[in-house]
Amino acid sequence: MNRRALLGLALSGITVCSAPALAQTYPSKPIHIVVPYAAGGGTDTVARALGEKLSKRLGQPVVVENKAGASGIIGTDAVAKAAPDGYTLLVTITQTVLTNQFLFAKLPYDPRKDLSMVSVLADAQLVLVTNTSLPARTPRELGDYARTRPGKVSYASWGVGSYSHLSGAYFSKLARAESTHVPYKGEAPMLQDLLGGQVQFGFASILTARPYIQSGKLKALAVTGAQRSSALPELPTFAELGMGDSAFKTVGWIGMAAPVGVPPAVTAKLEEEVRAIMQTPGMQSRMAGLGLRPLGSTPAEAQAIFARDWPVLKMLVADSGAKLD
Structure with missing residues (x-):
């Protein structure tokens, strides 16, 4: 065996041995x-x-x-x-x-x-919520409601480009509805306007929306994700309702x-x-x-x-x- 081969073997042994040694000494600061x-x-x-x-x-x-x-x-x-x-x-x-x-x-x-x-x-799922004045009881009914009222139905989000915005925009497109996006600086003001009826629907975090859902102040239609939420187990996923798009599973x-x-x-x-x-x-x-x-x-x-x-x-x-x- 030549010198270069021996050197290669030696270096390879150092590399193999150094990994467990490094794991044992990490972290040192x-x-x-x-x-x-x-x-x-x-x-x-x-x-x-x-x-x-x-x-x-x-x-x-x-x-x-x-x-x-x-x-x-x-x-x-x-x-x-x-x-x-x-x-x-x-x-x-x-x-x-x-x-x-x-x-x-x-x-x-x-x-x-x-x-x-x-x-x-x-990870964290979102919940589709509406103001209680809307007659819709399912996402499809909400889509139909918005589609037949072009320009008169708005959806809220907690900011441009937020997951709440992207989900609302996709839902509106899927329903072929001309809904208006209303962005807010945070979820708290978004939910306040949903409660007040200034906007009609939106995708909200389950943690923040749950008290309003449980008190009957907001109506919840479905949750995103591949499985039901343990926080709102009575609510179906979009997939359960026949809307198995990857956008609603993510x-x-x-x-x-x-x-x-x-x-x-x-x-x-x-x-x-x-x-x-x-x-x-x-x-x-x-x-x-x-x-x-x-x-x-x-x-x-x-x-x-x-x-x-x-x-x-x-x-x-x-x-x-x-x-x-």
Whole structure:
């Protein structure tokens, strides 16, 4: 065997042996989780709950940093450009790693090249709600109602390009209705106008809309996703009602990502710990209280979800005509 072959074998042995060693020594310093939104929101709450438990399990501080701005672009870009060593992580929603690619003409990062999914932590379904004055009892009846009143029916969302907007626009197109989109700065004012009848229908988060649904102040017609929501188990999915479009099966999610190039052993360590945390009764209860379905997927599963949702969100943004630049 020549010298080059021997050297190759030696280097290969170092690589193989270094992976488990790296997993054993990681982490050796504080981990930073970047949330690209302001403190106090759902994503921030999930990140802090996860960070607290990660810190206890890994024996190192886990610092949550809020780097808000530009629809999540600032914080996401900071992680995409960070060193790929497992010490800077991103906890974010679908928008920054998926939807923004279609809402903005240009981004400072490419999520497919610059970020690697570690886990989809939890997902969240939407519920189609209407003002109680509308006679519609099903999505199809609502579509018929809107189609026969062109320009007189409006749907609300919590912002241009939001999942709420994209779902409402798709529903309106599917019904061949000329409904008017009314965007709000947040879900609270959106629901207030739905209650008051200034707008007729909208897609809302289950957590926020549930009290109004249960009190009879809003009428709920169906939920998105592939299965019924445990928070509103009496409501059918769109698929159950014969509307099995991928747009209505797709749900928003909160995920963890890292810069591309993190050593596989470190990613595996993170995934193992995150999955264990998400399966604890305390975390399951916490997620349910936020209107989320806890998942804690593997990196491969997270990447599959990312790949599955990419064309759907691209289509939804194109159909809605939404742009944020």
